[in-house]
Amino acid sequence: MVNTGCPDTHNRIDLCCKMSAEFDFFLNTSKKWFCHFDDDNYVNVPQLVKFLSKKSWNKDYYFGKTSIPHEFEIRTPVTAPRLRFNFATGGAGFCISRALANKMTRYI
Structure with a gap:
């Protein structure tokens, strides 16, 4: 368990704080995969480990469902080219x- 120091509410800013703390913790390890599940998800850990072991952690992989059906688009800073990604x-x-x-990490 990691104490994030984030507020315990479920608003967008506090949820981002929690996810950021989880991600930062992962980045400071030598682990090959970062997985996040909510407390109301059932995870078959042996099957997940078996699935991930067949994939190369040296390649770009995202396994999961996107939250919106189309790409999200931002500009940071406003004068920069648009950045498109799935969210x-x-x-x-x-x-x-x-x-x-x-x-x-270049976007955090």
């Missing part, structure tokens, strides 16, 4: 490879 809140659970997680 997922993690409510249904997801796993990402170390390779993808490392690429994501």
